[in-house]
Amino acid sequence: MSHQDPKTTKLRSAQWFGTADKNGFMYRSWMKNQGIPDHEFNNKPVIGICNTFSELTPCNAHFRQLAEHVKRGIWEAGGLPVEFPVFSNGESNLRPTAMLTRNLASMDVEEAIRGNPIDGVVLLTGCDKTTPALLMGAASCDVPAIVVSGGPMLNGKHHGKHIGSGTIVWQLSEQVKAGKISLDEFMSAEAGMSRSAGTCNTMGTASTMACMAESLGVTLPHNAAIPAVDARRYVLAHLSGNRIVDMVHEDLKLSKILTRGAFENAIRTNAAIGGSTNAVIHLQAIAGRIGVDLEMDDWSRIGRGTPTLVDLQPSGRFLMEEFYDAGGLPAVLRRLGESDLLPHPGALTANGKTLWDNVKEAPNYSDEVIRPLDNPLIDDGGICILRGNLAPKGAVLKPSAATAELMVHRGRAVVFENLEDYKARINDPELDVTKDDILVMKHCGPRGYPGMAEVGNMGLPAKLLEQGVTDMVRISDARMSGTAYGTVVLHVSPEAGAGGPLAAVENGDWIELDCHTGRLHLDVAEDEIARRLEANDPTQDSRTIARDGGYRGLYIEHVLQADEGCDFDFLRGCRGADVPRHSH
Template identity: 50%
Template structure:
């Protein structure tokens, strides 16, 4: 364990660490302990893999659920980290078993990893339930792996600790410090505007992702890692340790040790997660200027606990939560700076009474105890409540006749002049149409236009992809325009920025009003007033509704068929309707 108060902390030995523990209380003993034919088969197959009695007898079986893949750039260091987790499990007397689960690599999977978040959640739940597992280390990081693994572990309700992948290191190009994701958009716009040559663009491509790990901005990956720590699902300080520093290796070992303690203590998700924990997660995502995607994921996580988290509750908390993390894309700094400035624990401590520090964590201590020794090292990266980046949370919820069930916007990442705006719609029916037409010199569009993309929600795309940051038309970029109002039923990457209204619910493919908008209609947004309005009469809306064709089925087989039948809308977290609620399945009863 490191002595730095802002470094990730290892497991604290429980009061009865040295006391005798009854191995028959372990869940895995049902597989291995009885003197019967079934258990003979379980033990003999372990021995067929080269294990001996001493490897597992009387020891907690700790599963390492590893989302490593050659196609998941964020997790390219997980082969080594799994071995380090294994070392920690062995140090504390556990029996480590590595179990690969689906890897959701945001950069490579199409149309989006969000399509498969619920599939990974189901896999985690069932893998934990069907195997002789006493506790688990959940290894994830890239965007959807975090909520998926937490959702699955909550539903299985088996002791589980999350190990974040950690952000990659900062990148440099010439005199600029690059942030993955957000700077891609910025420099691509400059290239389209004629301000960046092909050689420089290639140099940026070669250096913008300098190491293993998740995006180094406060995108969805780092947002959800911070949320996981605020929920109590990680060791203290785990959320911000860069992926490739030595401390991340020590964190992996310490996480393995912690999992063994949790197995003996039966510290399940239901034993420490409460509605107050969820509120801490929401406040954390707001205070760090986090990704709008956190809203969808937190609603789904809360739903697995049987807790209803509404968009209204998000907005209530947004109105009282200052943004203290001066982090891109909303602020100035990157995750490596946040780590050196004190990290999430220091920020949580700075939030004071806004955080419920009595909430418990996987370490068996309260959140207050976990952050007690934290301190802010750099008060420009982690602002004080007297000097926030913004006086209220960076995410706002809008409602109106275009979004009856609500929509969201990261107001902190929008230009101030567009906080209140009324403009004429330029509508794209789908992503392919938008891509084909957006840079057409003949496209009738101005800086005051409102770009609309539909067929981009959970059903329409399908999968709710990150298409919400519609590109600025090239002819406007060449005129110096760098932001305009964009509205869609899509999500937006947590690394993105701009005046982008997202998660329109219900989506167009589910019969929402967005399906009826036509080019030339006037759309108005009022972020301070939390309002979005479509300036079309009720009579005209009714006329257009009558002309709408019947929706076509998404698929007639496979996972897409299941997905289309059961996925809920954005305001409900996009979980499957049959997985909501605190419903851990029955333990296996046939041995």
């Protein structure tokens, strides 16, 4: 509970509701049309519930119920809950990609918090981009904030077996192309994949970002893994409503939690859980908002050498339901801490305790799901940061989802100029490709394919699948779903659409990948690369789209590259929550 007398707390909302003049009259009076009694404005913390509910975002479609439980906790602790909607960018329906609107959603959150009488905020997050978007917006305001995730779906079911949402799509679609199963068999899995409310039940981007939020300290313990339909999810929502009121009295702002140490804890955690490569982009963006100087090389320095302990799809076997039953993220953090692999155990968290205080007695109920350090799923699961003349600002690869034999590879480039070119030619029987080649796709980065779609895990050529090939090295400036797998080099930066060297790759060029040394090299002379880029301006397409205006035009003009989190250049930095001048 709070150590400060609530009556002496200096509340931001008092600048709206705390005056006995014309302005105070109007602000209170209009709020009273909802049936709010006068005493609720008597120096009570006003807690915003930032809700990404949408029936177009299936992962978040149960958030009306979740919000009600948060409200109960806020009322109980002596606060006044006020729920407000923000842009809900759902991964499954939104075209061309929810990443295009992550920054837009963050702007919505930031301005809603700053412009309204809110002392603290509960961030209801779920689907992939909603977690970083809400944290980015709240971080720019630096108010007391706590994250409540919606939770993962129950295990999918198909033919009596557990199936993982997202991951099963990639697996079965490749089997159809290889002629191993029929189209009817493929379609029969559809109904069983998503059989309850919640996010993907694999360690995809949604569950990864929920784990990142918990390891950053901006949630209560166990937030990441409780299934969406488990009653304990609603208990956690209630307790989070309790806690945010105390956080306001304690002036526990995000900047006190989102320290450099917190981000280093999250990087190490991402390796231990076999987390999504998308975490790199999102953590870079959140750090940029709160003012922490997080570099791409920090991911190698802190993450590499960390064993992957969580045996979850797409890297392993199990799903989020088993992960929670085994002990959830606290059990993972305890294993890291007991082996001196938790960089900053003393980092402050939302409940006022240190990260280590929260997890030091956490039980682990399954060494199969959450493995001991002497029997990891993979010895080194840290995100591999690659550099070289093909990626001067870096590229990423997820070792826990890759084929070990391909992590050092030299191959001939088979080039696709864009996604449309890939779709048109990948299954052509005449395509000149062997299993030892490297598939290269251009113009799918932040500017080149506005929003940087999750198309980097290119499906393999049908004729190779028919031969039994299951993996190849693939390189692009795109992202991939956290539910996907393979030896896939992503986020090549600068992207082709910004004039990066990727744009210069031609069919037949030799490329060298060495994940052990972090090298990604195009075996072409530098002057030849420069000549190719000069002969064919790779930025022309994105400039054409930008001239059409609208949000996409704004996006292309201002989006930063992947190594800086794909945020807008004008959004980086913490602008604070100073109250705007009133207009009455």
